[in-house]
Amino acid sequence: MKYKRAICWxxxxxxxHDNEMLAQALRHSEEVIPVFCIDPRSFQRTPLNLEKTGPFRANFIRESLIDLEKSLxxxxxxxxxxxxxxxxxxVTFAEQNQVAAIFFSEExxxxxxxxxxALYLNGKKKGIATQSYWQATLFHPEDLPFPIPRLPEIFTTFRKACEKESVIRQLFPTPVTIPFPAELKSxxxxxxxxxxxxxxxNPSEKAVLSFMGGETQGLKRVEHYLWETDAIARYKQTRNGLTGADYSSKFSPWLAVGSLSPRWIYAEIRKYEKEVEKNDSTYWLIFELIWRDYFRFISKKHGDRIFKRSGIQPETRVWKQDNLLxxxxxxxxxxxxxxxANMRELNQTGFMSNRGRQLVASFLANDMGLDWTWGAAYFESKxxxxxxxxxxxxxxxxxxxGNDPxxxxxxxxxxxAKNYDPDGDYVRQWLPELSAIPGFRIHRPDLMAKSDLSALGINLGTDYPHLVFKPKIW
Ligand SMILES: Cc1cc2nc3c(=O)[nH]c(=O)nc-3n(C[C@H](O)[C@H](O)[C@H](O)COP(=O)(O)OP(=O)(O)OC[C@H]3O[C@@H](n4cnc5c(N)ncnc54)[C@H](O)[C@@H]3O)c2cc1C
Structure with a gap:
């Protein structure tokens, strides 16, 4: 059965590219209307009075839409x-434009x-069908070796089973023409x-990359990381870096808004392995994409528990909620x-390395003892x-x-600091004030901690109050 007209939401x-929602809409309807909704809820302030979507991401989404509009x-x-x-x-738009079905990707x-x-129910009242597709991961949930409720809580168990028993589905072709209603004005x-x-x-010039939204730029980034620079062939050795554009792939912003399909990246890596080189590094990028899959399936399994302070564990710990800290x-x-340095990089560019994210998150939760959901909400904004x-x-x-505590x-x-910023280059980049302190050189990683600074005779608290926070911390 073919619908006369459908919305691709x-x-x-x-x-x-590789967009099943679009491919299915084209298969099942004579005319297709691509739609994007600006949902005011995405731009509200959160309970911590943060922007739910901060300027870096909002700008990236704008650029992604401009690019999508052009491609369409x-x-x-x-x-x-x-x-x-x-x-x-x-639903209102569908009614006004004789649309029979709304196609979308499942979240x-x-x-x-x-x-x-709510869309399903509102649509049903008006006789408008809804059809959803799963497409954010490498592995399709129907192809996993276990049903979602029985998903292993240990990543390695999940990964090994998937690598052994599941296949990654073929890509959907990029449409060349899309039949769009002639009378419909944009x-x-x-x-x-x-x-x-x-x-x-206004991103800092020190940003690791000048991220620009859109499928065109996302595909270019893959081209750069694989085919132009072979950076992928060194990924396993460089991935814990802190400075520069190519220590890691930087695919994440495009993956997050779906301007890159993980399966398409996977197909490119396999092609690279065949045509250029296959090594630990090329595999490791796939390994990291499987982590991404895993966290999406874990979120599906545990529902809104991922947003609770107790996470998916029994409630045992008390978390501080201290605004000053x-x-x-x-x-x-x-x-x-x-x-x-890491937090300033995030605030000034919207990006932080994986190493940095692990460190600042661990510091907030495990050293400061602060409510980790506040940290997660801060990341959400920035x-x-x-x-x-x-x-x-x-x-x-x-x-x-979370998993495997x-x-x-x-x-x-x-x-x-000793392992990942041995010469203090990264810290110096983001805290130029420290370099300006007379006699202070960030040349020894063991001088990174506050107590060590005071051993140097530097009292950040009195001499440089803008650099330090004093009360009762850790
Ligand atoms: C506290 C914390 C919060 C994070 N928040 C996010 C987030 O909001 N969005 C996001 O995309 N990633 C998040 N990550 C995961 C990871 O830090 C980023 O995906 C990675 O740094 C992005 O840079 P890249 O694309 O160069 O990664 P690469 O090292 O090149 O990895 C390639 C891809 O693999 C995936 N990946 C790598 N590491 C992880 C991981 N630990 N978990 C899930 N996927 C991973 C990403 O899609 C990434 O683009 C978070 C990690 C931590 C510790």
Whole structure:
């Protein structure tokens, strides 16, 4: 059966390549209307008075939409922009334009699921069908060796079983033409940041990469990381880096909004392995993408528990909720240079390395004893690559309330600084004030901790109060 006309509701799947939602809509309907909804709830302030979507990510999404609009226009279609709650405005638009069905990609977590349920019910009342597709992961849930409720709580068990027993599905072709209703005028415009109530992000020149949203840029980044530079062939050795564009793939912002399909990346890596080189590093990028899958499936398994302080463990720990301490962490003013440098990188660019994320998260939860959900909410606001499952599940993991909780996930900052920033280059980059302190050279990693600074005769608290936060911490 073919629908006369269907909506493709784009969400975190802002691409034409390997897009099952789009491919199925084209297969099952004579005409297709691509739609994106500007949902005001995504731009509200959170209970911690943070922007739910901060300027770096909002700008990235804007760029992604501009690119998607262009790509759709090149196929003969267009992108319709609707303002409002998708579960309402999509149904109203569908009614006004004789649309029989709404196609979309399924999400996993609470707020998105509520929207999907309401859309289904509102659509049903008006005789409009809804069809959803799962497409954010490498492995399809139907192809996993276990049903989601029985998903292993240990990553290695999950990975090994998938690698042995599951296959990654074939890619969907990129459509060349999209039949779009001739009489339909493009409506709505992509809002400016000002219209979304946000300031321009103004990223620091020190940013690891000038991230630009959109499928075109995402595909270019893959081209760069694999085919132009062979950086992928060294990934396992460089992936814990802190500075520079190519120590890691930086695919995450495009993956988060779906401008890159993980399966498409996987196919490119396999091709690279065949045509250029296959080694530990090429495998390791796939390994990391499997982590991404894992956290999405874990979020599906445990529902809204991933947002609770107790995580997926029994409630045992008491977490401090102290605004003063939290602000010191958030603004990069704890007085611990390695932590502050990472937080300042995040605040000034929207990005932080995986190593940095692990360290600042562990510091907040395990050293400061602060409510880890506050840290996760802060990342949600600031990260350019925020992905609800990767973020909250990683935070749970580091805070010891997630999968496979172990006490040895504690990070010793001095050791970490010694291993990952041995010459202090990274800290110096983000805390130039420290370099300006007379007689102070960040040349010894063991001088990274506050107590060691005072051993040097430097009292950050009195001499440089803007650099340090004093009261009762750790
Ligand atoms: C506290 C904390 C919060 C995080 N929040 C997010 C988030 O909101 N969004 C996000 O995409 N990643 C998050 N991560 C995971 C990881 O830090 C980033 O994916 C990675 O740093 C992005 O850089 P990259 O693309 O260069 O990664 P690469 O090292 O090149 O890895 C390739 C891809 O693998 C995936 N990946 C790698 N590590 C992880 C991981 N630990 N968990 C899940 N997927 C992974 C990502 O999709 C990444 O793009 C978080 C990690 C921690 C510790």
């Amino acid at each position: 784009f969400r975190n799947d802002l691409r034409l 226009q090149s196929t003969g279609a267009d992108l319709i922009l609707l303002n409002g709650h998708p579960e309402e405005v999509l 996993v977590t609470y707020e998105e699921k509520q929207v999907e349920k 409506t709505g415009t992509i809002p400016s940041l000002g219209e979304l109530g946000l300031e321009s992000p 939290f602000n010191a962490w958030a603004t990069g003013m704890t007085g611990i240079p390695f932590i502050d 990260l350019i690559d925020y992905d609800v499952c990767s973020n909250w599940a990683n935070w749970m993991y580091v805070a010891g309330v 172990r006490s040895d996930r504690y990070f010793n900052l001095t050791t970490q």
